[in-house]
Amino acid sequence: MTTKIPKVYQVGDVTVTRVTEMMLGGIPPEVYFPGSWDRMFLEENRDSLPSGLIDGNSQLIVSIGTWVVKTTNHTILIDTATGNDKNLPLNPDLANLQLPYLKRLKEAGVTPEEVDYVLLTHLHVDHVGWNTKLVDGKWVPTFPNAKYVFPLAEQEYYSSEASHNKANEVNFNVYEESVLPVVEAGLTQTIGPEGGHFLEIFKFIPTPGHSIGQMSISLKSDGEEALFGADVMHHPFQVFNPDWNSMYCEFTDQARISRLRVLEYIADRPVIYFSTHFPESAAGYVTRNGDGYKWDFI
Ligand SMILES: [Zn+2]
Known part of the structure; x- marks a missing residue:
């Protein structure tokens, strides 16, 4: 990945910046969307779809990353990607990474010490990794002054x-x-099953299905709104095909219900959607398109 100055989005009085840990290409869509992938969707829509969704071999491109939210008083991270040095014997593709994530975070204007809050949508491998780093053989908090905030149901499960x-x-x-x-470091705070407001500008909204207690996070500031959707969708193809679950969705019927609820909500309002895994900028707008929805990057 080339290093470039991160794009900064303004939502009311706060700024939002993407820090990408990884871009992943060459992903077979029939594997990623098991039982759902329909080759005809791509053939019929290839010319009208946004660019950057697939590679030259029609394989999916996805990303893994963090969103940095800066308010006047606070620096907040939303999800912490995969992390380095992790011992993941059943997930070798994401094990023992050595990626310059903290350098990229710094390029986005954030040092670990100044992070005040880490908000986690759910506790899957690619959302919690940089919570900790390996120091002298021991896992320690990467953001020592932060409060880590996540759904209680995820912790219990x-x-x-x-x-x-x-x-x-x-x-x-x-x-x-x-x-x-x-x-164990005493740095956590949990959100109950009903979700709710946090720091005035955020609201945790239950969107279970992909995982047992996943929550999307709404951001409202000075009359403007954005939604950090978590893994309600993994790829823009799901905006066009809301019934497609990814291979990582654990509770599939509930995942479809949550995806449709989110699409309905953001399609009728000027809400910026900040995804975790979309390629390109990972940010954009969902709008209605006939009976369905479409996606545009910003
Ligand atoms: Zn994920």
């Missing part, structure tokens, strides 16, 4: 035997390396 199953093998060892150390 991923710290329990219930989550240590076949459907969850990509998340094996994730809670232990990337969540438990910040819990």
Whole structure:
């Protein structure tokens, strides 16, 4: 990935900047959208779709990253990508990474010490990794002055035997390396099942399905609104095909319900959608398109 000055979005009085940890290409769509992928969708819409969604071999491009929100008083991170040095024996593609994420964070104007809050939409492997870093063989909080805030249902599930199953093998060892150390450091705060407001400008909104207690996070400032959608969608193809689940959605019927609710909400309002995994800028607008929806990057 080339280093460039991050794009800064203004939402009312606050700024939002993307820090991309990884861009991943060459992903077979029939694997990523198991049981849903329809080759005809691409053939019929290839000319009208936004550019940058697929590579030259018609394989998907996705990203993993963090959103940085700066207010007058606070620096906030939303989700913390995958992290370096992680021991993920059941997820070798994301194990033992050595990526310059903290350097990119600095280029976006953030040092670890000045992060006040880390808001986590859910506790999957690619959303919690930089919560911690490996120092002298021990996992320590990467953001030592931050409060880490996440849904209680996610903590209960991923710290329990219930989550240590076949459907969850990509998340094996994730809670232990990337969540438990910040819990033990006393740096966490949980959000109850109903969601709710946080720091006045944010609201946690339950959007379960992709994971058991996932929440999207709304941002409202000075009359403007944005939504950090979490993994309600992984790729813009799902804006056009809301019934397509990704291979990582754990509770598939509920995931479809949450996706449709989010699309309906943001399509009828001037809400910027900040995705976790879309390619390109990862940000854009959903609008109505006949009976369905369409996506444009900003
Ligand atoms: Zn994810």
